[in-house]
Amino acid sequence: MSSDPRQRPHHRPAMQAGAFFDGLIGGTDPAQVSEAADRAATLLVRGAADSADAAVADRLLHLADEEGLETLAELWSHAAFDSLAGCLWRLYLLRAWVHATPNLAADQFEVGRTAAPVARVVAGVADPPGPDQVRAMIDAVLRGIAVADFADVLFRAAAFARVVAVGRATLEAPDAQAMLGLAEQLEAAGHLELAHALA
Template sequence: MSDFHRPSLPGQGLFEALAHDTDPAEVAAAGHRIAHLLVRGPIDRDDRDLVDRVLHLSDAEGLGVIAELWSHAPPDTLSGALWRLYLLREWVHRQPRQAAAEFAAGRGFAPVHEMLAGVVEPPGADEVVDLVDTVVRGIVVTDLDVVLDRAAAFAHIVGVGRGQLDDADAHSGARLLDMALHLRRAAALERSGSLH
């Protein structure tokens, strides 16, 4: 692999090959390229073909297959930011009532974050799921920094809320606050043109 920015990727066998004993650097490079194509858009016909294959795989197998390529990416990279968005979305879809309860518990302690997150009144399970889906769908638009800021605000409020509940799990609440910091940092890098 001579060019990190445009690693060669096999055709249909891409994800099967990556699932086995593949070099971690190749997996990272493939995840990096796919993240950039999904967010920044394809440049040429080969890029468009790859995006089509990735989207087809996402429809057939779920986004998790693709997101797994981003799981080891540093938080201050595009791939790392997408991984955190994916984790947030998956958790909210699996536990929407818990997410809504923790959001409700945290919102009074983080009013600025609440306005940025943009959850409608009242923030029930459906509204929280809608928010996260809206944020994640936004990764294909030009305002990625806003998407990342909104996701950070949501993670911050939920992390604070988790700390307010009686059965609070302080460790996982702290991890959500860390995620919020990482997403905010990624948003700042995106605004400066440095999120790669």
Template sequence: MTDEHRPFHRPTKFTGAKFDNLHGGDDPAETSRIAHETAAALLERVRRHPDPEIVSRLVSYTDDNGIDAIAELWSRAGAFSLPGALWRIYLLRLAIREDPHATSLQFQRGSETLQSIDSVVAGAETPTGPSEIIELADRILRGVFEGDFAVALERAAAFCRVSAVGCTSLADDAEPTEPERASVLTIRALRFSEFASELTTAASLWRSDSLD
């Protein structure tokens, strides 16, 4: 059984390795139906009446309950679907909170290296340390329920693009003396790049009312 399909156990200890290896895949019709219905119902209900207390509970849900329930519902949904997009946002937040020191270093390096507005779009404070990167993760997820959903997806995608560049730069630094660490960082850069592309497409589909 691969990490992608390995069951979670509450509370899930979310490691960087799991972020590197987890990815949604094709699912049976019934699982797909449930995933889409629950994602649509949750988003519609909360966005119609964005009670701050309810939004806060949804943002912090996995802190107390692990990722079990969300994974069961949404982890195997396709990338270009509402449950798939929600899963990726939660997954990013969990990865950030599990190791804010590493993720803030990756993001900060990417911000210094990447010649684009992505770091601004992502919305992190500068300089970006562990507390700033945790705050960014929470703001992005909160935006899913309170603000423009497409903007939240685009901010997450921008975060991923910056982090991918940061991981690649750090991998280059590590390659001469720490080839194993360089390999891990390269894999993570690829995963961030994949998420960036998927979330950008999901945002475009949402704007055209085509996100299933």
């Protein structure tokens, strides 16, 4: 089976998360869909944080795999970075990229880590940062939604994205600025979360 989530057949899982988004997509009123999507993001983040349950963490980790990244995109891709919905979209998008291109992610992280040592430490990727290590790190970050402080989740993801952005810039990759923008948005959202201003 392909590791690219865009090529996987998607299905509704036989668990609570499967019914979670029912009725949100395909509605006639975009404002109502947006409001429901925001409410779903709040329930996922705030409800998961109260559970500290490994099963919940695993469900959150595989949400995009189970529901389909396209479903999450329809719900959250237009959400502002300084919202819970926007944060979740950016986290799942980052995970999807790492899982689709783990060798590239590891190579770019490897190149960038010497120029961004503080971010490298915050990201917490094992040394040496091979494809298995970057996949394990991004999965640990997503599991953190349920078992860690959400600000820490955002800061770790931001640090990883920042190191990758430095690696891309060093390699003169054309999309370095986009990854840097993602890092800055996640970091800013982390500070909002610390200030209890992220909703």
